Amino acid sequence: MSKQLLSLLIAFLFIQQVNSQNNSSEQLVRSSTGVSGSSEIISANNKTYVVQQSIGQASAIGTFNNVDYILRQGFIQPNVLAKIIDDKIPLNLEAIIYPNPFVESISISFNEKVSDKIEVFVFDVLGRLVFSKSYLADQKINVQFNNLSVADYIIKVVANNKQFVKNIIKK
Numbered sequence: 001m002s003k004q005l006l007s008l009l010i011a012f013l014f015i016q017q018v019n020s021q022n023n024s025s026e027q028l029v030r031s032s033t034g035v036s037g038s039s040e041i042i043s044a045n046n047k048t049y050v051v052q053q054s055i056g057q058a059s060a061i062g063t064f065n066n067v068d069y070i071l072r073q074g075f076i077q078p079n080v081l082a083k084i085i086d087d088k089i090p091l092n093l094e095a096i097i098y099p100n101p102f103v104e105s106i107s108i109s110f111n112e113k114v115s116d117k118i119e120v121f122v123f124d125v126l127g128r129l130v131f132s133k134s135y136l137a138d139q140k141i142n143v144q145f146n147n148l149s150v151a152d153y154i155i156k157v158v159a160n161n162k163q164f165v166k167n168i169i170k171k
Helices: 002-021 080-084
Strands: 039-044 047-052 062-065 070-073 095-098 105-110 118-123 129-135 140-144 151-159 162-170
Touching: 080 118, 080 151, 095 151, 095 162, 105 151, 118 140, 129 140
Parallel strands: none
Antiparallel strands: 039 047, 062 070, 095 105, 105 140, 118 129, 118 151, 151 162
16 A cells, blocks of 8 residues: 555656646646756746756755745755846847956957947846946947956846846856
8 A cells, every 4th residue: 555655746746747737737836957056947838937047956945935925945045046137138149258257357248230239237146236337339348347346146237228237257
């Protein structure tokens, strides 16, 4: 009897996991697929999902949604990108940031013609704005970060009514 119950429980859990990974399901399990703690935005069936990766944990243990808040149990806590990414601006600005990690400055090179001002915002890992500056339109800009502490940050670049978001590290 015990082996049958255990087999039934394992089969149930397997079916739940398979169903939750199906992109037509209402559930989407956040899972760690790398070692770097980054996030990716995935669109499927006219829905947008943020797949968050964590270090040292296979996935968020659970999520509870209410009208006013989202509670995640596990290492992945605040949805910082929701504070940073503007839903009204496309997330498809073609830019390259180097070097990363950096010491005092980075260069931002655009793979498309920039015809309007460039805005650079830097946020800490909790989503707090720690740097903001506007630049004239150019194909390449140099951004000085003399007052930033050694840490991980998220940079957001806005130009041509598009945005680019990437993790950067000051060493």
